[in-house]
Amino acid sequence: MARIGVFICHCGENISATIDVAKVAEKAGKLSGVAFSIDYKYMCSDPGQTLIIESIKKHKLTGIVVAACSPRMHEGTFRKAAEKAGINPYMCEMANIREQVSWVHPKSDATTQKALDIVRTLVEKVKKDVALFPIKVPVTKTALVIGGGIAGIQSALDIANAGHQVIMVEKKPSIGGHMSQLSETFPTLDCSQCILTPRMVEVAQHPNITLHTYAEVESVSGFVGNFDVKIRMKAKSVDMKKCTGCGACSQKCPTKKIPDEFNEGMGFRTAIYSPFPQAVPNKPVIDRDHCTWFTKGGKCGLCKKICPTGAIDYDTQDEFIDVKVGAIITATGFDLKHADFFPEYGYGQFKDVIDGMQFERLASASGPTAGEIRRPSDGKVPEKIVFVACAGSRDKSKGIEYCSKICCMYTAKHAMLYKHKNHEGKAYVFYMDIRAAGKNYDEFVRRAIEDDDVNYIRGRVSRIYEKNGKLIVKGVDTLMNSEPVEIEADMVVLATAVVANIGAESLAQKLHISYDQHHFFSEAHPKLKPVETNTAGIMLAGACQSAKDIPESVSQASASASKAIGLFSSNELTREPIVAVVNRQAPPNFTSCTGCLLCMEVCPYHAIEKEEIKDRAGNLIKVAARVNAGLCQGCGTCVAMCRNKSIDIQGFTNDQMMSEVMALLNA
Amino acid sequence: MRIGFYPGCSLEESSKEYCDSLFAVAEKCNVTLEEIKDWNCCGASAAHNLNHDLAIALPARTLALAEKQGLTEIVVPCAACYSRLATSKNEISSNVAAKQKIENAIDLKLTVEITILTVFEFLKKYIFPVVDEHIVNKLNQKAACYYGCLYTRPKETAALEQIENPMEMDEVLAKAGATPIEWAFKTECCGAGLSVSRTDIVAKLSGKILEDAADRGAESIVVACPMCHMNLDMRRPEIKKQIKKDINIPVLFITQALGLSMGISADRLGMNKHYVPTDKVVTCIVKKEA
Numbered sequence: 001m002a003r004i005g006v007f008i009c010h011c012g013e014n015i016s017a018t019i020d021v022a023k024v025a026e027k028a029g030k031l032s033g034v035a036f037s038i039d040y041k042y043m044c045s046d047p048g049q050t051l052i053i054e055s056i057k058k059h060k061l062t063g064i065v066v067a068a069c070s071p072r073m074h075e076g077t078f079r080k081a082a083e084k085a086g087i088n089p090y091m092c093e094m095a096n097i098r099e100q101v102s103w104v105h106p107k108s109d110a111t112t113q114k115a116l117d118i119v120r121t122l123v124e125k126v127k128k129d130v131a132l133f134p135i136k137v138p139v140t141k142t143a144l145v146i147g148g149g150i151a152g153i154q155s156a157l158d159i160a161n162a163g164h165q166v167i168m169v170e171k172k173p174s175i176g177g178h179m180s181q182l183s184e185t186f187p188t189l190d191c192s193q194c195i196l197t198p199r200m201v202e203v204a205q206h207p208n209i210t211l212h213t214y215a216e217v218e219s220v221s222g223f224v225g226n227f228d229v230k231i232r233m234k235a236k237s238v239d240m241k242k243c244t245g246c247g248a249c250s251q252k253c254p255t256k257k258i259p260d261e262f263n264e265g266m267g268f269r270t271a272i273y274s275p276f277p278q279a280v281p282n283k284p285v286i287d288r289d290h291c292t293w294f295t296k297g298g299k300c301g302l303c304k305k306i307c308p309t310g311a312i313d314y315d316t317q318d319e320f321i322d323v324k325v326g327a328i329i330t331a332t333g334f335d336l337k338h339a340d341f342f343p344e345y346g347y348g349q350f351k352d353v354i355d356g357m358q359f360e361r362l363a364s365a366s367g368p369t370a371g372e373i374r375r376p377s378d379g380k381v382p383e384k385i386v387f388v389a390c391a392g393s394r395d396k397s398k399g400i401e402y403c404s405k406i407c408c409m410y411t412a413k414h415a416m417l418y419k420h421k422n423h424e425g426k427a428y429v430f431y432m433d434i435r436a437a438g439k440n441y442d443e444f445v446r447r448a449i450e451d452d453d454v455n456y457i458r459g460r461v462s463r464i465y466e467k468n469g470k471l472i473v474k475g476v477d478t479l480m481n482s483e484p485v486e487i488e489a490d491m492v493v494l495a496t497a498v499v500a501n502i503g504a505e506s507l508a509q510k511l512h513i514s515y516d517q518h519h520f521f522s523e524a525h526p527k528l529k530p531v532e533t534n535t536a537g538i539m540l541a542g543a544c545q546s547a548k549d550i551p552e553s554v555s556q557a558s559a560s561a562s563k564a565i566g567l568f569s570s571n572e573l574t575r576e577p578i579v580a581v582v583n584r585q586a587p588p589n590f591t592s593c594t595g596c597l598l599c600m601e602v603c604p605y606h607a608i609e610k611e612e613i614k615d616r617a618g619n620l621i622k623v624a625a626r627v628n629a630g631l632c633q634g635c636g637t638c639v640a641m642c643r644n645k646s647i648d649i650q651g652f653t654n655d656q657m658m659s660e661v662m663a664l665l666n667a
Numbered sequence: 668m669r670i671g672f673y674p675g676c677s678l679e680e681s682s683k684e685y686c687d688s689l690f691a692v693a694e695k696c697n698v699t700l701e702e703i704k705d706w707n708c709c710g711a712s713a714a715h716n717l718n719h720d721l722a723i724a725l726p727a728r729t730l731a732l733a734e735k736q737g738l739t740e741i742v743v744p745c746a747a748c749y750s751r752l753a754t755s756k757n758e759i760s761s762n763v764a765a766k767q768k769i770e771n772a773i774d775l776k777l778t779v780e781i782t783i784l785t786v787f788e789f790l791k792k793y794i795f796p797v798v799d800e801h802i803v804n805k806l807n808q809k810a811a812c813y814y815g816c817l818y819t820r821p822k823e824t825a826a827l828e829q830i831e832n833p834m835e836m837d838e839v840l841a842k843a844g845a846t847p848i849e850w851a852f853k854t855e856c857c858g859a860g861l862s863v864s865r866t867d868i869v870a871k872l873s874g875k876i877l878e879d880a881a882d883r884g885a886e887s888i889v890v891a892c893p894m895c896h897m898n899l900d901m902r903r904p905e906i907k908k909q910i911k912k913d914i915n916i917p918v919l920f921i922t923q924a925l926g927l928s929m930g931i932s933a934d935r936l937g938m939n940k941h942y943v944p945t946d947k948v949v950t951c952i953v954k955k956e957a
Contacts, residue, residue, distance in 0.1 A: 343831035344831040344832070463851065465879075467879075472851070
């Protein structure tokens with residue numbers, strides 16, 4: 001027999017000014033099953049909680065309803081009080097008579113009646129509450145970091161320095177990401193590689209970090225604290241243990257004319273190569289798509305002949321390793337649109353219309369021109385460069401509505417670098433707005449305009465075409481009476497839109513994390529959970545979530561790392577038991593579930609699996625659904641789909657919901 | 668299949684040769700065009716600057732009449748007419764309140780399920796499937812295909828696949844045995860409606876178009892818009908003054924070019940109706956090899 005206590009809170013005057021709380025308490029006390037009811041000024045205060053605890057003990061209450069604010073606000077508080085009084089905390093329910101009643105209605109009898117109605121439904125629910133216990137899952141204290149750019153490096157180092165194991169997977173032959181390609185960085189103009197390479201080396205040498213380059217995540221299963229990850233180790237054709245990184249193979253490789261990805265196609269590399277001199281690890285791999293040994297069936301073999309340590313092995317195959325990790329940080333970065341995306345700018349046909357990353361390589365001391373800014377077509381130093389900001393970004397007609405965020409700053413930097421190297425040169429920047437909201441950012445742009453004499457023109461560029469060896473840039477100056485502007489340039493740099501990596505969508509599907517229409521990964525909450533994903537235990541770092549500059553990527557990477565470290569701070573994870581369960585019955589039924597597995601199809605968290613119920617001899621008796629409590633988020637989609645009510649959410653069962661509805665209807 | 672035809676004012680008067688050549692090509696391919704009875708002005712250039720409702724109502728009346736006539740598809744060869752009809756259709760079909768208002772104003776009912784075809788779409792759908800058997804000549808010249816603005820802007824009514832670098836007309840000219848050139852002014856502005864009020868601006872803008880075509884060796888410029896045609900063809904004296912250059916490249920309508928390749932007589936195609944003589948275009952033509 002239920003003995004239920006009802007506690008009506010005044011919430012100062014928040015509730016009592018609108019609702020006749022004494023009347024609600026009085027009427028609630030007369031409800032069937034209610035053994036005690038009382039109202040009090042602040043139920044969440046210490047004396048209020050003591051009142052609850054003492055009442056539970058004194059009146060031997062089996063469950064309580066606290067009629068007060070939203071459960072979001074104080075459910076935890078009152079459940080703890082219930083637990084202190086010796087009853088199961090899940091025998092405490094909240095009737096929200098503040099947000100749902102007193103705050104939204106005027107003072108009236110009807111308002112008081114509504115508060116009572118809500119209390120009544122919760123009394124019926126409590127009658128069907130059962131004791132629930134938090135779910136405990138063990139934690140594997142190893143993090144997987146996907147991507148070895150600056151974001152991944154930061155996350156990995158933070159987690160490793162906190163004493164936990166990290167496995168880093170990078171798809172390219174070296175870590176370093178886009179940052180290793182940059183010349184100088186805004187707003188300080190310090191050399192990108194100079195600040196990055198020590199961190200790359202730290203990753204490689206850290207005792208807690210296992211680095212897998214030339215590797216990709218093949219599949220992911222499991223759940224927070226307990227992920228099972230299969231990693232594909234692409235065949236490098238070079239034995240990393242034997243190779244000393246002497247570089248003799250790359251020097252002698254006869255296939256020399258492969259467009260160099262690191263230099264954005266503006267230089268060449270060999271088929272056996274290490275992407276750049278400061279690569280980590282600085283050991284080469286063979287690009288099998290271009291190596292004549294592989295393309296022409298066993299011809300050449302020069303690198304193998306000359307390798308002093310016998311490290312070359314043409315027969316290596318892709319290998320797979322399985323690892324167990326507790327947390328995953330995705331730091332897979334971004335890509336850029338290229339000039340070929342823009343028919344109006346010559347769709348990539350004009351050699352001297354380049355994108356921002358190509359300009360970085362031209363300005364970089366390690367680039368194809370050793371840092372001299374020379375145009376790709378004939379190697380001449382351009383006398384006039386036009387920079388086009390927002391190339392593709394903030395342009396609905398291009399399908400890219402968002403701001404790429406980094407272009408205003410790097411365009412100012414590009415124009416500055418050019419002016420610093422060519423004092424007589426002229427630099428023009430076409431822009432929509434200057435978005436330089438960061439520490440010392442606007443000052444940096446002003447420097448470009450005021451000290452370095454860069455001509456900023458507010459307007460867009462409608463077309464670029466070649467005429468007599470010049471690039472004619474047609475645009476408009478919207479601050480000068482919208483006059484059409486034509487500039488004869490020697491080179492044009494397009495600050496093309498930042499877009500998601502090509503593989504982003506398929507990785508998101510492997511990880512079961514959500515992504516937006518542009519394939520950037522989605523955070524769990526745009527304000528309050530900006531680094532978590534909807535899948536517990538998977539965090540985001542850097543530009544895989546949205547366009548970000550270096551300081552922002554690093555900040556987010558550290559935030560993600562702290563989430564992982566937090567996860568690893570205990571040996572077990574405790575979760576609310578508000579999860580779905582498939583009912584169990586005595587043999588020969590075992591369960592009412594018929595194994596149609598529609599629930600498995602609709603579960604957004606992949607929390608439902610197929611269970612085979614067998615007898616002692618191992619014969620299959622029945623197929624049924626089973627919920628993995630570690631993965632289930634308690635959304636209830638499976639309950640709605642289940643055709644014979646075999647699956648239910650603990651704490652929100654069909655039966656409880658029905659009782660609440662009936663309580664209202666039977667008023 | 669009945670195909671409706673909306674001439675608009677230009678095709679009856681200043682660009683009669685566009686109309687004649689379109690009908691000549693259609694006739695050769697056994698395609699019949701049915702004029703919308705009692706059609707009215709599309710309101711181009713003027714109405715949408717003065718009164719938004721009027722600008723939607725004028726084309727709407729024509730669309731309603733076409734529907735009443737039982738047409739489900741109409742071809743609108745003039746770029747400005749196309750733009751106005753498409754804009755009107757878009758607004759009426761996406762806005763119930765606007766639809767009612769316009770229906771009251773024109774005192775006719777609309778379903779707006781009618782398909783509006785540009786000349787490119789018409790050629791592709793009805794002429795292309797049978798055209799090869801009719802093409803007997805090779806135009807044998809470098810042609811600059813000029814699309815102008817109204818087929819490419821705004822995005823909502825743009826009728827071409829790549830609005831920054833359209834290829835539909837290039838495709839037609841290639842079929843007719845010409846060599847379409849790559850050039851920079853395919854979709855630049857010709858000066859359009861400023862033709863009368865600010866002829867100097869038209870001369871400047873159209874002059875640049877002609878210059879680029881000439882620089883790249885074009886022997887003819889091909890258009891699908893009466894306004895573009897007028898500016899590029901009729902304004903040569905003003906253009907000459909502006910760019911200090913004499914450019915004599917003739918300007919043809921797309922249907923004239925196609926008609927020539929089909930062996931239709933220059934007279935029938937109205938080749939004598941241009942300010943810049945078109946003789947050179949005709950003399951370039953050679954018989955197509957079997």
